[in-house]
Amino acid sequence: MSVSTDTAGVSPPATEEHRRKAKKATAVAAFGTFIEYYDFSVYGYVAATLAIVFFPSDNPTVGLLNTFLVFGSAFAVRPLGALFFGRLGDRAGRRVSLIASIGLMSLAAALTGLLPGYASIGVAAPILLIILRMLQGFSTGGEIGGAASYIREWAPKERRSLYISFIPGVAVFGKACAAGMAALAATLIPESAMESWGWRIPFLLAVPLGLLCLYLRLKIEDTPEFRDTQSADRSARPDRKPFKELMADYPGPLGKVMAISTVQNVGTYVGTVFVASYLSSVLDFSEGEAATIVLLAVLAAAVFIPLCGQFGSRVGGKRVLIVSYIAYVALTIPSFWLMGRGSVGLAIAGLLLGMIPYALCQAGTYAAMPEFFPVQVRHTGVAFGHSVGAVIGGGAGPYASTWLIDSTGSTLVPAYILVFFGLFGLAVVLGLMRPSASRDHLYA
Incomplete structure (x- = not known):
């Protein structure tokens, strides 16, 4: 089965409106997405x-391992x-889902x-965390x-490709703002105060940001493609179950989304989040130096990703x-070698070098994922496939990096993982996927 850009329906009309x-x-x-990833990434920084x-x-090391386990x-x-x-x-619409997800993230x-x-409060603290x-x-x-x-x-x-590239672009910018807040707090607040109350400030910024985004998302409308497809689909299959349909009809595309998402998430959480604690x-x-180094690098990546989307x-x-x-x-081993030279300037140069493959991978992955699925299962397919890849690539990456560095004594472990x-990723794209007949080079 081949999935192309036209699988899910007619392309939107190119009117000015x-x-x-x-x-x-x-x-x-x-x-x-910026707010989601700001809130989600603050923890790592x-x-x-x-x-x-x-x-x-x-x-x-034990304390840090426990923190990364959480x-x-x-x-x-x-x-x-x-x-x-x-x-x-x-079933209910992209708009409803986007409103609910931002509300829950900001509250948490x-x-x-x-x-x-x-x-x-003793052990209740880490449990609640x-x-x-x-x-x-x-x-x-x-x-x-x-x-x-x-x-x-x-x-x-x-x-x-360009429009979708703004998702990973602003996600990276959200991480940059998280790193910036962490750097600012670490620089301006004494260490004892940072442990007492300073660490709370980046988290509490979720309140005004979340309320603003909730207001904006309440004012948007769902996509014409979804509305048209949903209207017809409800008449034919009122009790449709998207996940059951996904597993029955699209297991191949789902597995490929999981694979490319795994690579993308390893790059994200080892290369941009874990690296702050690594430094x-x-x-x-x-x-403060570590957070500043990461901040400069991910800001550069946030600019580079839309350029990769245009590419x-x-x-x-x-x-x-x-x-x-x-x-x-x-580029990854030279990147980490430069970071290990003990110079802030070389560390910045090294991490900037590492942002090149990162930005390319972000733009390519996010543009490709929605094209594997038709509109009636697209949200479920992208969300589930990407989340499984995040569990494998993101959830285990920082923990595995910390444990392997402590076990082997090698500071290049994160580079070897990447x-x-x-x-x-090369094996997946070159060996397991073939281009469809469409110009967009998507995969069966």
């Missing part, structure tokens, strides 16, 4: 402080969130910022599928993915 609505839809959906507050231990717990429930929000989005992040530490972190993961499980489906169905066909805990940069609109998603995986293999998955 439609272009205006498409731009508005893209902006609102992308802004919500203040992980070293959270280890002290919630997992006090004489061995700093970080990984959010990924364990992402597929459940994908199923819940995917069903909601494929705000409650995390108000949570007492281990010194105040785990619960709130899992709620964040549940929410994130639905956001990408909804945002990607929503933008794909509004965007003009010839600009889909401070392994390479002995201060927390994808011209040459096709498969070629973008191939280039990204080759770049991971070629190179391995770059090779895996």
